[in-house]
Amino acid sequence: xxxxxxxxxxxxxxxxxxxxxxxxxxxxxxxxxxxxxxxxxxxxxxxxxxxxxxxxxxxxxxxxxxxxxxxxxxxxxxxxxxxxxxxxxxxxxxxxxxxxxxxxxxxxxxxxxxxxxxxxxxxxxxxxxxxxxxxxxxxxxxxxxxxxxxxxxxxxxxxxxxxxxxxxxxxxxxxxxxxxxxxxxxxxxxxxxxxxxxxxxxxxxxxxxxxxxxxxxxxxxxxxxxxxxxxxxxxxxxxxxxxxxxxxxxxxxxxxxxxxxxxxxxxxxxxxxxxxxxxxxxxxxxxxxxxxxxxxxxxxxxxxxxxxxxxxxxxxxxxxxxxxxxxxxxxxxxxxxxxxxxxxxxxxxxxxxxxxxxxxxxxxxxxxxxxxxxxxxxxxxxxxxxxxxxxxxxxxxxx
Amino acid sequence: xxxxxxxxxxxxxxxxxxxxxxxxxxxxxxxxxxxxxxxxxxxxxxxxxxxxxxxxxxxxxxxxxxxxxxxxxxxxxxxxxxxxxxxxxxxxxxxxxxxxxxxxxxxxxxxxxxxxxxxxxxxxxxxxxxxxxxxxxxxxxxxxxxxxxxxxxxxxxxxxxxxxxxxxxxxxxxxxxxxxxxxxxxxxxxxxxxxxxxxxxxxxxxxxxxxxxxxxxxxxxxxxxxxxxxxxxxxxxxxxxxxxxxxxxxxxxxxxxxxxxxxxxxxxxxxxxxxxxxxxxxxxxxxxxxxxxxxxxxxx
Numbered sequence: 001x002x003x004x005x006x007x008x009x010x011x012x013x014x015x016x017x018x019x020x021x022x023x024x025x026x027x028x029x030x031x032x033x034x035x036x037x038x039x040x041x042x043x044x045x046x047x048x049x050x051x052x053x054x055x056x057x058x059x060x061x062x063x064x065x066x067x068x069x070x071x072x073x074x075x076x077x078x079x080x081x082x083x084x085x086x087x088x089x090x091x092x093x094x095x096x097x098x099x100x101x102x103x104x105x106x107x108x109x110x111x112x113x114x115x116x117x118x119x120x121x122x123x124x125x126x127x128x129x130x131x132x133x134x135x136x137x138x139x140x141x142x143x144x145x146x147x148x149x150x151x152x153x154x155x156x157x158x159x160x161x162x163x164x165x166x167x168x169x170x171x172x173x174x175x176x177x178x179x180x181x182x183x184x185x186x187x188x189x190x191x192x193x194x195x196x197x198x199x200x201x202x203x204x205x206x207x208x209x210x211x212x213x214x215x216x217x218x219x220x221x222x223x224x225x226x227x228x229x230x231x232x233x234x235x236x237x238x239x240x241x242x243x244x245x246x247x248x249x250x251x252x253x254x255x256x257x258x259x260x261x262x263x264x265x266x267x268x269x270x271x272x273x274x275x276x277x278x279x280x281x282x283x284x285x286x287x288x289x290x291x292x293x294x295x296x297x298x299x300x301x302x303x304x305x306x307x308x309x310x311x312x313x314x315x316x317x318x319x320x321x322x323x324x325x326x327x328x329x330x331x332x333x334x335x336x337x338x339x340x341x342x343x344x345x346x347x348x349x350x351x352x353x354x355x356x357x358x359x360x361x362x363x364x365x366x367x368x369x370x371x372x373x374x375x376x377x378x379x380x381x382x383x384x385x386x387x388x389x390x391x392x393x394x395x396x397x398x399x
Numbered sequence: 400x401x402x403x404x405x406x407x408x409x410x411x412x413x414x415x416x417x418x419x420x421x422x423x424x425x426x427x428x429x430x431x432x433x434x435x436x437x438x439x440x441x442x443x444x445x446x447x448x449x450x451x452x453x454x455x456x457x458x459x460x461x462x463x464x465x466x467x468x469x470x471x472x473x474x475x476x477x478x479x480x481x482x483x484x485x486x487x488x489x490x491x492x493x494x495x496x497x498x499x500x501x502x503x504x505x506x507x508x509x510x511x512x513x514x515x516x517x518x519x520x521x522x523x524x525x526x527x528x529x530x531x532x533x534x535x536x537x538x539x540x541x542x543x544x545x546x547x548x549x550x551x552x553x554x555x556x557x558x559x560x561x562x563x564x565x566x567x568x569x570x571x572x573x574x575x576x577x578x579x580x581x582x583x584x585x586x587x588x589x590x591x592x593x594x595x596x597x598x599x600x601x602x603x604x605x606x607x608x609x610x611x612x613x614x615x616x617x618x619x620x621x622x623x624x625x626x627x628x629x630x631x632x633x634x635x636x637x638x639x640x641x642x643x644x645x646x647x648x649x650x651x652x653x654x655x656x657x658x659x660x661x662x663x664x665x666x667x668x669x670x671x672x673x674x675x676x677x678x679x680x681x682x683x684x685x686x687x688x689x690x691x692x693x694x695x696x697x698x699x
Contacts, residue, residue: 085641114501114505114581114582116581116582116611116612116613116648117612119504119505119508119509119582120505121505133653134653134654137653138654150509151502151505151506151508151509152506152509189502192500192501192502194501219500219501219502220498220647221474221498221499221500221501221647222500222501222502222503224475225500251645253639253642253643253644255637255639263555264555265553265554265555265556265645266553266555266579266608266644266645266646266649267551267552267553267554267555267556267557267579267606267608267634267645267646268553268555268556268559268634268676269644269645270553270608270609270634270635270637270638270644270645270649271556271559271632271634271635271675271676272676273637273638274634274635274636274637274658274675274676275675275676275677277636277637278674278675283637286638286642286644286645288645291536291554319555319558319559319562320538321524321536321537321538321541321554321555321558350562351538351541351558351562352538352540374677375676375677376675376677376678379677
C-alpha cells in the first residue's frame with residue numbers, strides 16, 4: 001500500500017526525522033492560509049499523487065509570495081499530471097503539500113527495502129541525491145552504498161556511521177545522519193514497510209539533515225497490524241475495477257487491451273496474458289479468481305471484466321486443481337443470467353470435474369459461449385473473435 | 400527414489416482441525432501419505448480423520464517420531480508455527496499459507512540459520528512424491544510415476560505442467576512448488592541440487608516467473624553443475640513494470656526481474672524455454688528425445 005508524501009513526512013516526524021514545516025491543502029485558499037502560517041520567504045507547492053517523477057512533470061512549484069502560492073495551487077488542483085510512472089492517462093491532483101523552502105547545500109539519497117537474496121532489510125545510500133536511484137544504479141553502480149541489516153540485532157550504530165561516511169557527508173553532521181538512519185529503520189520495522197525512501201535527503205546551510213521528499217510503501221500482508229496506516233488510503237488513486245475486484249477477493253490488474261482473461265492461479269493468469277499476446281491479441285487484464293471459487297465470485301468477475309467497453313472477448317482459462325470445473329461452468333451460466341454476456345466467451349476448462357463442467361456449459365446452450373478443450377486453440381479463438389467483435393462494433397457505429 | 404519426501408516420511412499436520420487442513424489431510428491419507436500426527440493448540444487428545452492431535456509440535460514429535468510437517472495455519476500465526484516446527488528438529492517443513500508479512504518471513508529465515516530443517520514455502524502448493532507422499536494442495540490424479548522432476552514458483556502452473564507431462568506419457572518423481580513470495584525457504588538451486596543427486600530423476604522441468612533473480616542464479620548453477628537435461632518456462636512476458644502480478648514476489652522493479660532477462664539467462668546456459676504455457680509438454684518431449692532419454696522417460 002502507498003500513501004502520499006505529506007502523510008509519509010508526518011510519520012517520519014513521529015520518528016524524529018527532520019522534515020520541512022508544511023501541511024496538506026485541498027483548495028487554493030487553504031494553500032494560501034498555510035503559506036501565510038509558515039511565514040517563510042519561499043514556499044514549495046507540491047502536487048500529492050502516488051506516482052514519482054512529479055518534479056519533471058511540473059507538479060512542484062516554488063512560490064515567493066502568498067499570491068503566487070494561491071496561483072500555483074489553482075493551477076495544479078484538478079490538473080491531470082502525467083509523469084513517466086503513471087502512464088499516458090496521468091493522475092488528477094486533488095491535494096497539495098505546502099511547505100517552507102529550505103536552504104539546500106547538498107542532496108543525497110537514502111532508502112530501505114527488502115533484499116530477497118539475503119532475506120534482510122537493505123539500506124541504500126548515495127551522494128547522487130535527487131536522481132532516480134534506478135538511473136544511478138544503472139549508470140554509476142559504484143555510487144551506491146549498501147548495508148544489510150541483521151534482523152535479530154537490528155541496524156547497528158556502526159553501520160549507520162559507516163554508511164554516512166561512505167555517502168561522503170561532512171564530518172560535522174555524521175552523527176545526525178546516523179541518527180536519521182536509525183530512526184528510519186525503526187519506522188520501517190514498526191510499520192511493516194516494503195519501501196522507505198527520502199530522495200533527496202538534504203544537508204541545509206544551517207547544518208540540518210532534512211527529508212525534503214518522502215516515500216513510504218507498506219507490506220499489504222501486514223496492513224492488518226496497522227489500522228492507522230490503512231486509514232490513510234486514498235481511494236481516488238486506485239483503479240475502480242481493481243478496487244471492486246479486491247473487495248470480491250479477486251486479483252485484478254488492468255492492462256488496457258481488448259481480450260479479457262479469467263484464470264485461476266497467478267502463474268497461469270500471467271502465462272495466459274502472455275499467450276493472448278503470443279497469438280497477436282491485446283490482453284485487457286490479469287485476473288486470478290483464486291483457489292476456492294464460488295459461482296457468485298465468477299459472476300462478479302464477469303461483471304468487472306465486462307464493465308470495460310473496450311473488452312471484445314473473454315478467455316476463461318481454468319485448470320481445476322482445487323477449483324472444480326463444474327463450479328466455474330456454473331459461474332459462467334450464472335453470469336449469463338445475472339450480468340448478461342455482452343461479448344463472446346471462450347472457455348477452456350480442464351482438471352477436476354472437467355466432464356461435469358463441460359456438460360453444464362453444453363446443456364445451458366449459451367450462444368455466446370464457446371467451449372474449447374485445448375488452451376492454445378482457445379486463446380487463438382479469443383483473439384480472432386475479439387477482432388470480429390471490434391469490426392462489427394465499428395460497422396455499427398458507421399451505420 | 401525421490402526428493403525431500405517419500406513413503407517413509409512421517410508427517411504431522413499443523414492446524415489439522417481447520418477446514419482446509421481437514422480437506423487436504425483426507426486427500427493425502429487417501430493417497431497413502433504416512434500422516435502420524437496433527438497439532439492444534441487446545442485440541443490435544445482429539446482425533447481428526449483417525450489422526451491423533453497434540454497441543455504442541457514437540458509433544459507430537461515425541462509421541463510419534465514425526466520427521467516432517469505441513470502447515471495449514473492462518474497468516475498471522477504462520478511464522479510462529481514454522482519456527483515451532485524448526486525448533487522441534489523436523490527434517491522437512493512446508494507451509495502453504497499466503498499473505499504472511501515479509502518481516503515475519505525475514506525472522507523465520509534468520510531462525511532457520513544453522514538448523515537442519517529444509518523449509519519449503521510459504522504461499523506454495525506444496526510437494527508431492529508420486530504414489531508416496533503429498534504435503535499441501537497438489538491434486539493427486541494428474542501425476543503418474545516416472546523420472547522427471549518438476550519445480551515451480553506457481554501452483555496452477557505446477558498442475559498445468561504436470562498434466563501436460565502425464566498427457567505426453569512422461570511420468571514424474573517429485574513435484575516441488577516453491578511458492579510466490581519474495582522471501583521464502585528453498586529456491587530453484589536447492590531443488591535442482593536434490594534432483595541432480597536423485598538417481599531416479601532423469602530430467603527436470605522448471606517453471607519460473609517475473610521478479611527477483613532466482614531463475615538467473617539457477618541458470619548459472621545449472622551450467623556449472625547439472626548433469627541432467629532441464630526444460631524451462633517463464634511466465635510474465637507481458638507484465639508491466641511496477642505491478643504485482645498476484646504473487647507478492649512477481650513484480651518487475653527497477654528494470655530487474657523481467658521475463659526476457661530470465662529467458663536469456665536460461666538460453667545462455669543451454670536450457671530450452673517453452674514459448675508458451677501450452678507448449679511445456681511438447682518442449683519436454685523434444686528435449687528428452689534430443690538427450691536420448693525419451694524412451695526411459697516415457698513411463699505412462
